[in-house]
Amino acid sequence: MTETQLLALQKRLDEINEQLLDLISERGRIGVQIGKIKRSQGVSVHDPSWEEEALKRLVQRNDGPFDEATIRRLFQEMFGATLQLLEPERGRPLLVSRKRQRMNTVIRLKNTIVGGTDPVLIAGPCSVESLTQVREVAALLNEAGVHVIRGGAFKPRTSPYDFQGLGFDGLKLLKQAADEYGLLTISEIVDPSHLERAVDYVDIVQIGARNMQNFELLKAAGELRKPVLLKRGLAATMDEFLHAAEYIVSRGNSQVMLIERGIRTYEKWTRNTLDISAVPLLKRESHLPVLVDVSHSTGRKDIIIPCAKAALAAGADGIMVEVHPNPPAALSDADQQLDPGEFREFVRQMTVSGLLHPRRPTL
Ligand code: PEP
Ligand code: MN
Numbered sequence: 001m002t003e004t005q006l007l008a009l010q011k012r013l014d015e016i017n018e019q020l021l022d023l024i025s026e027r028g029r030i031g032v033q034i035g036k037i038k039r040s041q042g043v044s045v046h047d048p049s050w051e052e053e054a055l056k057r058l059v060q061r062n063d064g065p066f067d068e069a070t071i072r073r074l075f076q077e078m079f080g081a082t083l084q085l086l087e088p089e090r091g092r093p094l095l096v097s098r099k100r101q102r103m104n105t106v107i108r109l110k111n112t113i114v115g116g117t118d119p120v121l122i123a124g125p126c127s128v129e130s131l132t133q134v135r136e137v138a139a140l141l142n143e144a145g146v147h148v149i150r151g152g153a154f155k156p157r158t159s160p161y162d163f164q165g166l167g168f169d170g171l172k173l174l175k176q177a178a179d180e181y182g183l184l185t186i187s188e189i190v191d192p193s194h195l196e197r198a199v200d201y202v203d204i205v206q207i208g209a210r211n212m213q214n215f216e217l218l219k220a221a222g223e224l225r226k227p228v229l230l231k232r233g234l235a236a237t238m239d240e241f242l243h244a245a246e247y248i249v250s251r252g253n254s255q256v257m258l259i260e261r262g263i264r265t266y267e268k269w270t271r272n273t274l275d276i277s278a279v280p281l282l283k284r285e286s287h288l289p290v291l292v293d294v295s296h297s298t299g300r301k302d303i304i305i306p307c308a309k310a311a312l313a314a315g316a317d318g319i320m321v322e323v324h325p326n327p328p329a330a331l332s333d334a335d336q337q338l339d340p341g342e343f344r345e346f347v348r349q350m351t352v353s354g355l356l357h358p359r360r361p362t363l
Pocket of ligand 2: 126127296322332333
């Protein structure tokens with residue numbers, strides 16, 4: 001077959017696809033009209049016996065190349081899709097659910113892909129404290145092949161007397177250090193009115209655990225066209241977590257990543273209890289990428305390597321870890337942040353395990 005013939009056939013397929021789309025859409029619109037009439041008559045919109053009759057007729061008419069099972073499957077899918085158009089949004093599976101989207105959501109940011117085949121590592125200090133501090137961390141990340149730097153500028157602290165973060169000045173420092181090393185930035189935003197300005201400095205907007213059910217913040221994040229990292233609330237169930245993500249996605253922002261960061265239990269040996277089961281559960285129920293924060297979930301450095309391995313082995317799409325040039329002097333979370341040597345060892349051991357594949361430095 002010549003190249004010209006092949007191109008002509010491919011063009012013909014494109015045309016048929018477009019015709020099919022027009023027909024499916026027309027079918028959907030007619031289905032909605034029928035549904036409305038039936039509802040006004042007080043009759044159920046779903047008529048399985050009509051569907052069965054229609055399928056029988058189609059199978060009889062079919063003379064290949066598709067077999068009977070394939071024809072049934074294709075039409076059943078279309079019948080189901082039309083019925084979904086008739087269901088009110090309430091009661092339908094959530095947009096974040098795998099029932100609505102079978103394929104994984106993949107988030108692309110420059111040279112970083114979240115939710116693809118390779119897990120990502122996000123690292124950086126708990127809080128942005130100074131340019132020197134974030135530059136040091138940025139250099140360390142670049143050397144380790146890590147492409148996303150975190151650093152809090154708006155810190156939701158338990159005590160109002162604790163360090164509250166540098167605000168927009170902190171975001172600017174983070175961006176300056178990140179730009180120097182070609183890294184992406186992620187930082188928590190707590191106030192919906194800050195989002196518009198913040199997106200000049202952050203590539204990924206973090207919504208913290210304490211704000212997982214700050215519905216006005218979630219709605220505002222839904223208006224963005226930037227990736228959002230949503231942390232699981234301190235005592236949030238899976239259902240509450242997914243509904244929080246739904247607030248963002250239902251406003252049109254489909255670029256949402258979920259992150260398990262430990263939940264509150266009676267256990268005191270860890271800061272929170274890392275719920276590893278959240279990873280396969282969320283991956284099963286939702287198409288969104290799922291990450292694990294091994295610093296806030298454990299609150300201790302001596303177990304973060306096995307916890308990070310467990311997270312990736314359970315199917316997590318990435319890990320978040322806190323690292324600081326001089327943890328004892330850190331203005332927040334001093335106990336759980338890795339120092340540069342510990343961070344290098346963390347990356348080394350994760351790489352040796354075969355679960356993480358950091359990429360070469362960009363600079
Ligand atoms: C953070 O990641 O900076 C943070 C405050 O974490 P969390 O919201 O999970 O407590
Ligand atoms: Mn922290």
